[in-house]
Every structure is written in C-alpha cells, then in structure tokens.
Amino acid sequence: MLDRAVIDALFPADLPEPEHWEQQYPPRELPEGAQVTRFGPSPTGFVHIGGIYVATIDRDIATHSGGAYLVRVEDTDQSREVEGALDQFARAFDYFHITPDEDDTHGTYGPYRQSARERIYLTYVRHLLRQGKAYLCFATKDELADITARQQAAKLPTGYYGTWAIWRDADPADVAAKLAEGAPYVVRFRAPDNATGQRARFTDAIRGELEHEANRNDTVILKSSDQSPRLPTYHFAHAVDDHLMRVNLVIRGDEWISSVPLHQQLFDALGFEPVTYAHIAPLMKQIPGGKRKLSKRKDPEAGVDFYIQAGYPADAVLYYLRGLANGRLAEMPLDAALTTPIRLDQCGVAGPLVDLVKLEDISADHIGTLTSRQVFDAVRTWATDHDPELVAVLDTETDLALRALAVEREGVDNPRKDLRKWSDFRAAYGFFFSQLFAPLSDASDERLAPLGVAPDIAASFARDFADGYEHLTDPQEWFNQIRELAAKHGFAPNAKEYKKNPDAYSGSIREASQLVRVALTGSTRSPDLHAIAQALGAEEVLRRLRALAVPGEN
Structure with missing residues (x-):
C-alpha cells in the first residue's frame, strides 16, 4: 500500500476531505417515503424516446412521493460529446413538459454536469487510495491486450482481476519509480478479494429479488493522469453523485443490471448507503419474425426530434408512453392517465412495443377533443420552428383558419380526426388558404x-x-x-x-x-x-x- 504522503502528492494540496462535501450536500429534508430520482443523459448523440420514457417515470415517481427529480448531465466521456446535444435535451424536456426540480440552471446540489464536479470525485478517489481500496495502474494498452489474448487462449473470463491485475499488489517502490519517470496511470478500484465465485443479491423495485455474478474486475474509476480534466468513469461518478445529491431511487434501462454488483461494491467501499434500482425494460420495435430494441441507428422514431419535428402533441405522446409503462393507464381517459401515479410494480419486465399507428390514433383522438382555438395555437407554436411560411399565413388569415378548423369540429358529436400531428395541417387544411392552394388550371386538370x-x-x-x-x-x-x-x-x-x-x-x-x-x-x-x-x-x-x-x- 502506498504511503499517504505519496498519495496526497498526486492531488491538489487544497483538495477538501469527504466531510467537506458531506456538509455541503446534507441529507434532504423530505417527507418519509419521498423518492429522489435523477435522469442522466449523456451528450454523445440524440435523445432517444426511451430517455423521455424513463424521464417521465422519474418525474412522476418523484412528484407523487413528495420527493425531487433532477437532471444530471453525464459528460465524463468528453471525447464522444456531440455538438448541440445539450440543446436537444433542453428542447425535448421543454416540449414534453418534463421540467426537472433541479438541473444546471437551478438547484442546491449542483453542479449538475459531471465535468464540473472534478474536485468532488478526486476527493473520493484519494479517499479510496488512502484506504487501500484503490490503486494506481500503469498497464499499457499493449499489456492489457496481451492479458486479454492470453485469457482467451486459456478460455478464461477476460478482464483485469486477480493475478491478471499486474499492478494490484505492486511493490510501492515500483509505483514510486513509475511516478518519478512521469508514466501515465489510471486509478483502479480494488475488487473485494472474495468476489470471485460469489453471487450478488439485490432487490429491484420492478423485478423483485435478483442475483448476479459478483464483480471480480478491478474497474478503472479515474481516467488517465495525462488527461485534463481528471474525470472519473461513469461507474464511480454515479456512485459519488447519487450519494451526495441524495438520490435514493435510480430508474434506468435493464442493460445496467449486470453493473449492479460493481455499484454495490463501490457504495460499500465508499461507506455510502446504497440506492434502490429499478431497471426498466427497453422500448421495442416489431420486425418480421419477432421484435428488437428500438434502435438509434435504424429507426427514425427512436429519436425525440422525430416526434417534435412531426408535431405529435406532447400530451398524446406522454399518454401513450405512460400506457406502455402501466397498462391500466392506457385504459383511462387522457387527462386522468396523465395525473394518475405510475407504479413501478406494474411496469413489465418485457419491453413494450412502440406502435406509431396506435400513437397516431391516440393523437387524432386527443386533437379531436380540442377547440379550434387550441388547435390553432398549437399548430402555430409548432410551425414557429418548423414551418415559418405557415406561421405567416396563420397570422394573416387567423379568422379563416379558425373557421376552417371549426368545420365538423365544433358543435358535433363526432369531430373530424383529420389531424394526427401538427405537421398534417397543411395537407388537411391548406386548401382553405389562397397562399397555399393552387386552383385548378382548367377543366382538364x-x-x-x-x-x-x-x-x-x-x-x-x-x-x-x-x-x-x-x-x-x-x-x-x-x-x-x-x-x-x-x-x-x-x-x-x-x-x-x-x-x-x-x-x-x-x-x-x-x-x-x-x-x-x-x-x-x-x-x-x-x-x-x-x-x-x-x-x-x-x-x-x-x-x-x-x-x-x-x-x-x-
């Protein structure tokens, strides 16, 4: 184990102790049973509709339990950050009315961008190093590749663990020599010695009692020392942030179930009270012969901007998503379904199918309940960003537009359902406007x-x-x-x-x-x-x- 002075020399001299952060971010004063949830988008691509699905559940659970819902941007992988991604988050949250109680613009548990929390993470990395629960690793890419190749040849599980972890129990003198020559290093978490062959057990708020093979790998928790800023990996950052932000319920995709054993180990090593996890089944798409996950690469409807640009009414989409989460909500009128609490124990473990035909039917039914003025205002709001020519027409011909929208809509038992989304307005009502309508050329048109x-x-x-x-x-x-x-x-x-x-x-x-x-x-x-x-x-x-x-x- 390295001498404390050697460890401390690796960090800023004015780096606070853990107690400082514990005092700065005290336990929240909330009623008993209150749930603090978070949505953690990563700015590495477009917002998936599955993200809005999870954020909707996060928002709902926090609100109905008297807790808090926060958005924390998980941008530790800055090499993959996509320009404009943060603007898309804001656009999506605004369109679908999923306003957080706390985010990077307001809230007392921030910063809410992980890239701005470097000093916090360094405090806890140093804390683990001092306790011998983490260590410096100077293994090169070539050495790591060689370890993997030999493991595969021996038909062993791949990873950095046990005797394969060549810096796990290194002589402090060898570590000091590497530091003296300025060799770059990462910091790895020291997995418990008894982890191999063990099973981790935990209670999932959706799936009940689960178990998984315990984590044996000495996972990297702090990226290479030759990078600036020194940022942690997701696994470590989320453990520190969820603790200090006093999150007690993490709702996330079921692809993270296999990471729970590692996360349990990190919470335990840091002395944190573990959070409750709820692993949501992913949204699926029907394909010939079966179904698959809704894909960012293959399916336009996977992206949130697909719904915004087409002008699907936010309430119709939210109603549809809530019905996918809890089937009982799909049987309720829209207004009731949007205010009735979502229950995690009624979320299925099989991924629900996203059916655009069904969504359009729901959307048409919803629009059919709106007044002409409500439809006009919604279309104009949508068109402001997506059809400027239409805005000019609506502003010039407002009375005509209201008369047109009133046809077979107001004063009838079964209003027309020719609008399924706001972008349908031109096709359904454009002929009312001389600016948008081309009269017949002649009788042979x-x-x-x-x-x-x-x-x-x-x-x-x-x-x-x-x-x-x-x-x-x-x-x-x-x-x-x-x-x-x-x-x-x-x-x-x-x-x-x-x-x-x-x-x-x-x-x-x-x-x-x-x-x-x-x-x-x-x-x-x-x-x-x-x-x-x-x-x-x-x-x-x-x-x-x-x-x-x-x-x-x-």
Whole structure:
C-alpha cells in the first residue's frame, strides 16, 4: 500500500476531505417515503424516446412521493460529446413538459454536469487510495491486450482481476519509480478479494429479488493522469453523485443490471448507503419474425426530434408512453392517465412495443377533443420552428383558419380526426388558404381525372354554377343549386340511375358535387362541402369555380 504522503502528492494540496462535501450536500429534508430520482443523459448523440420514457417515470415517481427529480448531465466521456446535444435535451424536456426540480440552471446540489464536479470525485478517489481500496495502474494498452489474448487462449473470463491485475499488489517502490519517470496511470478500484465465485443479491423495485455474478474486475474509476480534466468513469461518478445529491431511487434501462454488483461494491467501499434500482425494460420495435430494441441507428422514431419535428402533441405522446409503462393507464381517459401515479410494480419486465399507428390514433383522438382555438395555437407554436411560411399565413388569415378548423369540429358529436400531428395541417387544411392552394388550371386538370367527366361538360357546369351562384347559409338550399344544375347538364339524379344507363348521362349527382369539391379543395375527399364554402366565403368560392370553368385543352 502506498504511503499517504505519496498519495496526497498526486492531488491538489487544497483538495477538501469527504466531510467537506458531506456538509455541503446534507441529507434532504423530505417527507418519509419521498423518492429522489435523477435522469442522466449523456451528450454523445440524440435523445432517444426511451430517455423521455424513463424521464417521465422519474418525474412522476418523484412528484407523487413528495420527493425531487433532477437532471444530471453525464459528460465524463468528453471525447464522444456531440455538438448541440445539450440543446436537444433542453428542447425535448421543454416540449414534453418534463421540467426537472433541479438541473444546471437551478438547484442546491449542483453542479449538475459531471465535468464540473472534478474536485468532488478526486476527493473520493484519494479517499479510496488512502484506504487501500484503490490503486494506481500503469498497464499499457499493449499489456492489457496481451492479458486479454492470453485469457482467451486459456478460455478464461477476460478482464483485469486477480493475478491478471499486474499492478494490484505492486511493490510501492515500483509505483514510486513509475511516478518519478512521469508514466501515465489510471486509478483502479480494488475488487473485494472474495468476489470471485460469489453471487450478488439485490432487490429491484420492478423485478423483485435478483442475483448476479459478483464483480471480480478491478474497474478503472479515474481516467488517465495525462488527461485534463481528471474525470472519473461513469461507474464511480454515479456512485459519488447519487450519494451526495441524495438520490435514493435510480430508474434506468435493464442493460445496467449486470453493473449492479460493481455499484454495490463501490457504495460499500465508499461507506455510502446504497440506492434502490429499478431497471426498466427497453422500448421495442416489431420486425418480421419477432421484435428488437428500438434502435438509434435504424429507426427514425427512436429519436425525440422525430416526434417534435412531426408535431405529435406532447400530451398524446406522454399518454401513450405512460400506457406502455402501466397498462391500466392506457385504459383511462387522457387527462386522468396523465395525473394518475405510475407504479413501478406494474411496469413489465418485457419491453413494450412502440406502435406509431396506435400513437397516431391516440393523437387524432386527443386533437379531436380540442377547440379550434387550441388547435390553432398549437399548430402555430409548432410551425414557429418548423414551418415559418405557415406561421405567416396563420397570422394573416387567423379568422379563416379558425373557421376552417371549426368545420365538423365544433358543435358535433363526432369531430373530424383529420389531424394526427401538427405537421398534417397543411395537407388537411391548406386548401382553405389562397397562399397555399393552387386552383385548378382548367377543366382538364389531372385532379378531375378520377371523376371521369368530360372536360367540356365540367367547364360548362362550373361556368353556369358560378354565374348563378348564391352563397346560401342553409345547407340543403345551397346543395339544391348543384342538384338543379346537375340535371340541366345531363347528370343522373342518383348513382343507381346512372349505373342502369351510363351512356345516357354525364355522370351522377355524385360526380357533379365532386366537381365542385375538387374545384374548392383540389381533392375528392374533404369535410362537408357546404361548410367549406361558408368558411371560404363567396368571393373565394367564385374565384375557384371560375378556374374550373375554363375549358380544358384537348
């Protein structure tokens, strides 16, 4: 074991003792049973929707238990940090209303970025070195590769442990010599001598009693001495941070179950009270023949920005995610499900499937409950970042937009569900706006082709309709204009009559009304035709009809 003076010389002279940090970050004054949770995003890529899934549960458990939820950025691997990742975290948390009680902008247990907590970690690394629970390791990359190769040849577990840990019990004189020559080193945790062959047992808040092979490896806890700043590995940093931030419940993906034995050893070596772990099953994707984890590399819907850019309503996504966590919440109305507590003991151990079709159905149902004004405000907010041209149109034509959104939405038992996300607005309602709608070029416009009406008949029908058009408020009276004009232009009064003798007619009343529909909307599918005409106003209706009234070129 190294002399204390040698150890202390490796660290800043003014480095505080552990007691200093214990006093600076005292136990929280919270009610009994309160849970302090944390979400620890790493700025090494985009935010996975699974992160929002876990953060939602973190936020919910902390809130309903009277505890606290904090966000701590785990950026100790600075070589892999991606520019803009931190901005994406903020954007995702804001969009999905998962505001932390504490983060790097506020909170008394910070800093909340691990890269800013170097002195704290160094204190506890020094503490373990002084106790002989950690040691300096000067093994080179070549030596480590050789150890691994020999272990594989001998069909032994790979790792740095036991007699393979060549610096574990090194002579202090050899360590001093290496230090004197300035050789770089890492600090490794000294795994308990009795770890090999043992089993670690722990209680998971979701999965109950679990056991796993005890950790035998002397894990690196402080990275190479030739790096600045001197940052720890995730395993060590999380143990120190969770203790000092007084986190008592860690909710994380089930890929971390195998790390629990090491984390138990670290908490024990540091003299910390261990936290409770809850390991969440990952979100999955259905594929031919089975399912797999939702992948950052393969699946666009794995990224949070996919949902933000498309404009899925945050409440609909949160409702869907909460239903994946606890199936009972999926059976509740949205408002109730968003406020009913999530229960960890009702989280499944098999990964739930992410089904975008189901999410879009939920989203459409949710949007269907909103007023025209609520939809308008949400679309405009989304468009501010994602469709500036649409913002300008909405600001110029606010009254028209509200009239358009009210069609078959307000005052009806079953409102239209043509919006599943805010980016659908252009496709569903763009035809209401002259700035976004291209009128028919003439009666041969390809958008009329599905009707099978001769261009000259379509043009004369539209011309007569425009010449005698009355902007009537009564739906039946308004439609009678089409009915009377259809008969004059040789359209059958109904589809049955047309089918009996198609050569005798230009089409049926259906084709006649569809001529008007396509003229006004550009499509054969739309909301109620009279309601559209009322929303557009007489002047715009006539402008569009007269575009159809131009004979097509044959």
